Amino acid sequence: RRWVRALRRSPVKVVFPSGQVVERKPSPVKQPRKAVAEASSREQRQKQPLQVPASQTPSTWEESGLRYDKAFPGDKRLSSVMTVVKSRPFREKQGKILLEGRRLIADALKAGAVPKIFFFSRLEYIKELPIEKLKGVSLIKVKFEDIKDWSDLVTPQGIMGIFAKPDHAKMTYPETQLCHTLPLLLICDNLRDPGNLGTILRSAAGAGCSKVLLTKGCVDAWEPKVLRAGMGAHFQVPVINNLDWETVPKYLPADTRVYVADNCGLYAQAQAQVSNKASDYGWVCDRRPKLHKYEEEGEDLESRASKGWLPELEVQTYDSDWTEAPAAVVIGGETHGLSLESLQLAESTGGGRLLIPVVPGVDSLNSAMAASILLFEGKRQLRMRANT
Numbered sequence: 054r055r056w057v058r059a060l061r062r063s064p065v066k067v068v069f070p071s072g073q074v075v076e077r078k079p080s081p082v083k084q085p086r087k088a089v090a091e092a093s094s095r096e097q098r099q100k101q102p103l104q105v106p107a108s109q110t111p112s113t114w115e116e117s118g119l120r121y122d123k124a125f126p127g128d129k130r131l132s133s134v135m136t137v138v139k140s141r142p143f144r145e146k147q148g149k150i151l152l153e154g155r156r157l158i159a160d161a162l163k164a165g166a167v168p169k170i171f172f173f174s175r176l177e178y179i180k181e182l183p184i185e186k187l188k189g190v191s192l193i194k195v196k197f198e199d200i201k202d203w204s205d206l207v208t209p210q211g212i213m214g215i216f217a218k219p220d221h222a223k224m225t226y227p228e229t230q231l232c233h234t235l236p237l238l239l240i241c242d243n244l245r246d247p248g249n250l251g252t253i254l255r256s257a258a259g260a261g262c263s264k265v266l267l268t269k270g271c272v273d274a275w276e277p278k279v280l281r282a283g284m285g286a287h288f289q290v291p292v293i294n295n296l297d298w299e300t301v302p303k304y305l306p307a308d309t310r311v312y313v314a315d316n317c318g319l320y321a322q323a324q325a326q327v328s329n330k331a332s333d334y335g336w337v338c339d340r341r342p343k344l345h346k347y348e349e350e351g352e353d354l355e356s357r358a359s360k361g362w363l364p365e366l367e368v369q370t371y372d373s374d375w376t377e378a379p380a381a382v383v384i385g386g387e388t389h390g391l392s393l394e395s396l397q398l399a400e401s402t403g404g405g406r407l408l409i410p411v412v413p414g415v416d417s418l419n420s421a422m423a424a425s426i427l428l429f430e431g432k433r434q435l436r437m438r439a440n441t
């Protein structure tokens with residue numbers, strides 16, 4: 054019986070004391086039912102054709118030697134990274150950003166952004182990406198539910214990428230975008246709303262702006278909600294974040310004139326109904342900018358105005374010619390409007406105030422709307438000039 058048991062335990066060849074030799078195949082190892090089910094579903098998945106370009110067939114992926122990791126129960130890698138990239142101070146300290154969705158990630162990779170980690174729910178999403186960009190990147194497969202929990206998208210797409218914060222100077226912007234770039238810049242002054250900033254970046258890319266400058270006090274351009282509203286604009290137009298007003302001129306091409314977008318208070322609005330050439334009347338804005346920062350310092354506006362430091366800028370309606378020289382348009386923030394620094398820069402560069410006249414009684418326009426109107430008007434003027 055001992056020998057029979059020994060034989061069952063799987064030896065391939067047994068020599069009995071009688072000298073008889075028996076050879077048999079080892080009986081298959083019994084697997085737990087769960088493991089069998091997993092193996093068969095894995096097999097089925099492998100049989101399914103992957104929706105990847107022909108140049109990246111699964112065999113190419115196998116040949117690439119790339120490996121991915123599966124998140125284990127209680128794995129904290131996704132949550133700890135998400136906590137970092139969703140907070141501005143952490144983002145700035147660690148120099149990492151979160152990009153979500155297949156299109157945005159593909160655009161970022163094309164522009165030369167550097168990926169660090171991908172979290173994905175289906176391997177196909179990774180196989181869609183250029184293999185050469187995945188070398189040295191941590192690939193972690195997680196449950197779709199986990200991605201959904203951290204997602205900022207209405208319809209999460211099952212892939213999130215952690216990238217090094219892109220440096221505009223090292224990015225490669227799309228060729229078509231570069232062909233359509235105009236001598237037109239946008240400066241955002243204390244813009245706080247992420248939806249507005251994302252919309253503005255999208256309009257700036259659409260109009261063919263050459264750069265978007267964000268002064269200190271603006272919402273971070275790499276905040277997930279800005280990225281969502283920007284719909285890829287971050288990888289079409291250079292966005293320069295967190296600038297001091299003193300450094301802004303360094304980013305302007307020579308001879309740029311800075312114009313501030315200004316609703317100029319009700320008086321100017323009412324006058325604009327009479328003529329669309331505000332400058333013909335030599336108007337200057339009657340509205341004093343909200344100089345919150347300076348008001349806080351204690352000196353009132355009247356005494357500062359009497360010292361002659363409030364820039365007096367000519368007002369012109371948005372459809373009068375302002376694109377003769379390279380132009381930069383400043384858009385004021387939702388709450389405080391334009392800063393004193395923006396007015397001073399406009400004055401020192403020979404620019405002015407641009408007014409979009411609205412029906413009297415209607416309040417100022419939304420900043421993203423005002424920016425879009427002005428940028429596309431600038432584009433119209435430049436086209437007209439090119440055609441004449």
Ligand SMILES: C[S@@+](CC[C@H](N)C(=O)[O-])C[C@H]1O[C@@H](n2cnc3c(N)ncnc32)[C@H](O)[C@@H]1O
Pocket residue numbers: 313314315316317383384385386387388389390391407408409410411417418419420421423424
């Ligand atoms: C919502 S508004 C700012 C309102 C702010 N409470 C104020 O009184 O200035 C945001 C920015 O959009 C631009 N803007 C709004 N309406 C405009 C108009 N009619 N013409 C030109 N720019 C306008 C200005 O740059 C303005 O600072």
